[in-house]
Amino acid sequence: MINGKQYIARINALKPNVWFRGERITSKLSEHVAFKGLLRSQAKLYDLQCDPDYQELFSWPSDTTGHAIGTTYLAPKTPADLEKRRKAIQEWAKLSLGMLGRSPDYMNTTIMALGTSADILKEDAPQRAENMRNYYEYVRENDLSLTHTFILPQVNRSQFYLEDQDAPVIAARVIDENSHGIIVHGARLLATQGVTTDELLVFPSGARLPQMKTAEPMAYAFAIPTNTEGVTYYCRDSFVGGDSHYDHPLSSRFEEMDTIVVFDHVLVPWERVFLYGSITANNRLYPESGFFSQTTHVVISKNIVKIESLLGIMKQMIQSINISEYQHIHEKVSEVVVGLEVMKGLIYASEKEAQLNRWGILTPNANPLQAGILYYTKLYPRMIEIIKLIGASGLVSIPTESDFQSQAGTDLRHYLQSSTQNGEEKVRLFRLAWDVSLSAFGGRQELYERFFFGDPVRLASQLFRSYETSDLEARITAFLHDKA
Structure with a gap:
C-alpha cells in the first residue's frame, strides 16, 4: 500500500x-x-x-x-x-x-x-x-x-x-x-x-x-x-x-x-x-459481473456518511441561532433522520441478503441498493433545501476571512454574533453550510448526486422491470379466489 x-x-x-x-x-x-x-x-x-x-x-x-x-x-x-x-x-x-x-x-x-x-x-x-x-x-x-x-x-x-x-x-x-x-x-x-x-x-x-x-x-x-x-x-x-x-x-x-x-x-x-x-x-x-451491486454498496456506504455530515451541519446551525424549540425545525430535521435510518437499513439489508455468485464472490443484494440509489436522488436535494430554509439570510451574510482579519473584524464579530458564537465563528459555520448548498461546488454536488447512476427515471424503470413480484401477485390471485 x-x-x-x-x-x-x-x-x-x-x-x-x-x-x-x-x-x-x-x-x-x-x-x-x-x-x-x-x-x-x-x-x-x-x-x-x-x-x-x-x-x-x-x-x-x-x-x-x-x-x-x-x-x-x-x-x-x-x-x-x-x-x-x-x-x-x-x-x-x-x-x-x-x-x-x-x-x-x-x-x-x-x-x-x-x-x-x-x-x-x-x-x-x-x-x-x-x-x-x-x-x-x-x-x-x-x-x-x-x-x-x-x-x-x-x-x-x-x-x-x-x-x-x-x-x-x-x-x-x-x-x-x-x-x-x-x-x-x-x-x-x-x-x-x-x-x-x-x-x-x-x-x-x-x-x-x-x-x-x-x-x-x-x-x-x-x-x-x-x-x-x-x-x-x-x-x-x-x-x-x-x-x-x-x-x-x-x-x-x-x-x-x-x-x-x-x-x-x-x-x-x-x-x-x-x-x-x-x-x-x-x-x-x-x-452478470456484480458490478452494480458492489459499486452501489460503496456509494450508499459513502452516502450514509454524507447524510450524517449534513445532519451535523444542520444541528450546529440550529444551536447557533437558537431555533431548536420550533416544531417546523423538528419536522425538517426528522426528515433527514428518517433518511439516514432508511439508508442504513438498506445497506444492512443488502449485506444480510448477499449471495455468492458463480465465482464465489459474496455479492450484496441489488434490490435494497437500487432502492437506496433511487431514494437518494430525491433525499439529497431535499436536505440541501432544508439547509437553505434553516440558514435563510445567514447563508449570504458571510464576510470572508480577510474581513475578520482587517480593522472591520471587531464590528463583524460583534454584529454577526449568534446566541452561542461570536461573529467569526458563526460565519465559519455558515460558510460551510453555504459551500454545500449555494456555491458552485455545492451545485455540482447536487447535480452529481441526482445523476450519479444516470437519469432517475431510467433507474426507476430498471427497478420496475427487475423487481420480482410474481409471488406477491400469486398471493393476491389466491386471495381473490378464496371461497372460505
Missing part, C-alpha cells in the same frame, strides 16, 4: 496532456490551484490506510504475494468481508464529510468486481479474460489510483443512435488495429479526477448495444496510463473558490475536476484490451 506522499509523487511524475482555461498545464498538479486541494485531501486517505492503528481495517494479505493490500480491493467472500469493506469505506468518507464521490475506493471496487468475473469476457476471447484478471492483480498490488470514462458525447440521445461510420468521428471508437493493439479515436465525457489518478479505464457506457455490425466498434474496454501518448484532457472551469479553508471549507479541499477525454489515434496494447468487438460480451459485462 502507498502513503500520501507516494501518491502525490506519482501523480506529479505523470505530466499528462491537460488543458485548463485555454492553457496546457506544465507545472506540478500538486501546486496548481485547481488540483492541489484535492491531491492533499486524497493523500490523507492514503496516509490513513498506512496508519498502524488502522492496519487491521484498511488492509488484507495478498493471496499472490502476501503483501498488505488495501481493503477496498478485497473481493468479499464472507459477511465479515462485506462489513470490513463498508467500515473502511466509511472511515475514508469521514475525512471528506462524504464529499469525495470518486475517492479511490469506488474504482478499486469496480476493478475488483470486473476482475473476479473476468470469465464473462471469454465470449470475446480467452486472452481478454486473462488480461482483466492480470490487470486487477497489477492494480491492487501496486495500489494504483483509477478513474473511468463511461459517457459518450451528447450528440444524439435517442436509444440506438450510432454515428455514420463514414462521418468524422465524435464518440470514441476503435478505428483500426495492428499487431501491437487497437487504435482508438474520438472523445469520451466526464472523467472525474481525470488527471489526478494513475490510470484511465475506458469501459462501455452501460447501454445495451444492438446486434449490428456497425455497433461493434463501440464495444470495447481497456485501461491505459493517464499520460498515454495521444490522450488529451480538457478541464471544465474550477469550482475552487480559493485557498482559504475558512472561506471555502469544501471546495478548497474536495473539488474533483471533471474532464473531457480526447483520444487522437491512441494505441492501446493488446494486453490492456479487455473487450473488443463482442456485442454479446459488452451487454453481459455489467449485469
Whole structure:
C-alpha cells in the first residue's frame, strides 16, 4: 500500500496532456490551484490506510504475494468481508464529510468486481479474460489510483443512435488495429479526477448495444496510463473558490475536476484490451459481473456518511441561532433522520441478503441498493433545501476571512454574533453550510448526486422491470379466489 506522499509523487511524475482555461498545464498538479486541494485531501486517505492503528481495517494479505493490500480491493467472500469493506469505506468518507464521490475506493471496487468475473469476457476471447484478471492483480498490488470514462458525447440521445461510420468521428471508437493493439479515436465525457489518478479505464457506457455490425466498434474496454501518448484532457472551469479553508471549507479541499477525454489515434496494447468487438460480451459485462451491486454498496456506504455530515451541519446551525424549540425545525430535521435510518437499513439489508455468485464472490443484494440509489436522488436535494430554509439570510451574510482579519473584524464579530458564537465563528459555520448548498461546488454536488447512476427515471424503470413480484401477485390471485 502507498502513503500520501507516494501518491502525490506519482501523480506529479505523470505530466499528462491537460488543458485548463485555454492553457496546457506544465507545472506540478500538486501546486496548481485547481488540483492541489484535492491531491492533499486524497493523500490523507492514503496516509490513513498506512496508519498502524488502522492496519487491521484498511488492509488484507495478498493471496499472490502476501503483501498488505488495501481493503477496498478485497473481493468479499464472507459477511465479515462485506462489513470490513463498508467500515473502511466509511472511515475514508469521514475525512471528506462524504464529499469525495470518486475517492479511490469506488474504482478499486469496480476493478475488483470486473476482475473476479473476468470469465464473462471469454465470449470475446480467452486472452481478454486473462488480461482483466492480470490487470486487477497489477492494480491492487501496486495500489494504483483509477478513474473511468463511461459517457459518450451528447450528440444524439435517442436509444440506438450510432454515428455514420463514414462521418468524422465524435464518440470514441476503435478505428483500426495492428499487431501491437487497437487504435482508438474520438472523445469520451466526464472523467472525474481525470488527471489526478494513475490510470484511465475506458469501459462501455452501460447501454445495451444492438446486434449490428456497425455497433461493434463501440464495444470495447481497456485501461491505459493517464499520460498515454495521444490522450488529451480538457478541464471544465474550477469550482475552487480559493485557498482559504475558512472561506471555502469544501471546495478548497474536495473539488474533483471533471474532464473531457480526447483520444487522437491512441494505441492501446493488446494486453490492456479487455473487450473488443463482442456485442454479446459488452451487454453481459455489467449485469452478470456484480458490478452494480458492489459499486452501489460503496456509494450508499459513502452516502450514509454524507447524510450524517449534513445532519451535523444542520444541528450546529440550529444551536447557533437558537431555533431548536420550533416544531417546523423538528419536522425538517426528522426528515433527514428518517433518511439516514432508511439508508442504513438498506445497506444492512443488502449485506444480510448477499449471495455468492458463480465465482464465489459474496455479492450484496441489488434490490435494497437500487432502492437506496433511487431514494437518494430525491433525499439529497431535499436536505440541501432544508439547509437553505434553516440558514435563510445567514447563508449570504458571510464576510470572508480577510474581513475578520482587517480593522472591520471587531464590528463583524460583534454584529454577526449568534446566541452561542461570536461573529467569526458563526460565519465559519455558515460558510460551510453555504459551500454545500449555494456555491458552485455545492451545485455540482447536487447535480452529481441526482445523476450519479444516470437519469432517475431510467433507474426507476430498471427497478420496475427487475423487481420480482410474481409471488406477491400469486398471493393476491389466491386471495381473490378464496371461497372460505
